[in-house]
Amino acid sequence: MATPRVCVLRAPGTNCDYETAFAFEQSGAQADRVHLFRLLEDPKLLADYQVLCIPGGFSYGDDVGAGVVFATQLRHRLTEAIGNFLQRDTLTLGICNGFQVLLKAGILPGGSAGWSASTQTQPPATLTWNANGRYTDLWVNLKVASSKNVFLQGIDTLPCPIAHGEGRLVVSDPAILADWKTNGQIALQYVDSKTAQCDGELLPFPVNPNGSVANIAGLGDATGRVLGLMPHPERFLFATQHPQWTRLGLKGDGEGFKLFRNAVAYFG
Template sequence: MSSPRVLVLRAPGTNCDKETAFAFEQAGGAARTVHIRELLGNPALLAEHQVLCIAGGFSYGDDIASGRILGNQLREQLANALQEFRQADKLVLGICNGFQVLMKTGLLDIDDDQGPQATLAWNDSGRYEARWVNLNVEPGGCVFLQGIENIDLPVAHAEGKFVVRDQATLDALAAAGRLVLRYNDASGATDSALSLEPQVPYPANPNGASADIAGICDTTGRVLGLMPHPERFLFARQHPQWTSNGMSGAGAGAKLFDNAVAYFR
């Protein structure tokens, strides 16, 4: 079978598109970076690809709010094309700013008749956080996370605090197996109890997210949004402790891209 084709979407201010395309290519995919203006002018481009990835960065300079302008463009002008893409058994990945964008598109099944059930807000620290974090993974049916139980990844964001409407919503998301990534504490274990308040202290939870949530998937398991950057840990030597821990070979972040490519093989 030919390599699955990956559309890596970029907009003014996006700055992780090249690294993300490289990550998919390393996994065996055929990646292409596409500017939002090109996609708006030719929505049929989506049908030519098997994976859509919205890369990290600062789309439109994070004016108004992180990811809002790009998210609104996709929701208002490409809603039908995006839903057709997802319904065709294809994959969607949103990383950092891409997660912020996905939250506003409807692709993560996070809206109901009352509006958004969750959002991404300013970090509790009130500032941009760039550090490595440890994550507990509960992949369930999420395609990208199969075979991963725990992973170190870097974060770099100012608006990454996952906030849920109420406890009932949080419990429903958990029951559906959609809370696939949670920040770990120093001992490497998240609190099993779900609470609207974070259980893992700062800086292990870098933003104060409810229930220490770092990423969620949609109801199909084929759409994933996460705040950490897997494309920044493709090689062991990218980890800050790679020498002291005797790490070599591929970095743990590469597995997400491997899983996406393997899905079509």
């Protein structure tokens, strides 16, 4: 199996880069924590990597909105480097704040097909304040809604922790949801573990912890090589991290490892 190189791109305020790099390394990749400023100095560095991951945290303190400053740096100062990366046979992952960055930079929902040097005047979707108006930290249950996304191969359901204040996905036009479903871009949905319900009506808190449209927890591009999700799989690498691990008799690896192993296996 080939050993892919992973760029875990961090910025001032990022706080999940160590855990994310660890997850990739334990899955068989070579992961480098690369500061955004270094990439701004030498954008050609990105050509050395097969995976780009923007981890969770509070980049730039979320001072003007979650992920906004980080996203602006990518779109306006790394336009060519990001465009070239997306055109290659690469993978891109954004977790929590990283999902916010991918969406607000324009990498999602279109991936390479939607990447453009021009700023979109009206993006098709964004992530905004949770419906409850509060930072929310709890465990949720996820249902994989797309069979085409590389990161989600062989996964049906996934328990995961969330920790965010701006995780509610909203769309400019509800009609876009049908296009996303047709293209296999709705990657993950919050699911009621008792009823297995995730489609249809908006699920209540805490099943859907932020009020995201169509209960969407993760979004991909049409190729399946880009994924953004609000939950934190890097925080469930060991069974003992689950809050009910003793009651459920969980042992060994946590289920969050699957996403990172799928990324490495893609290059095998």
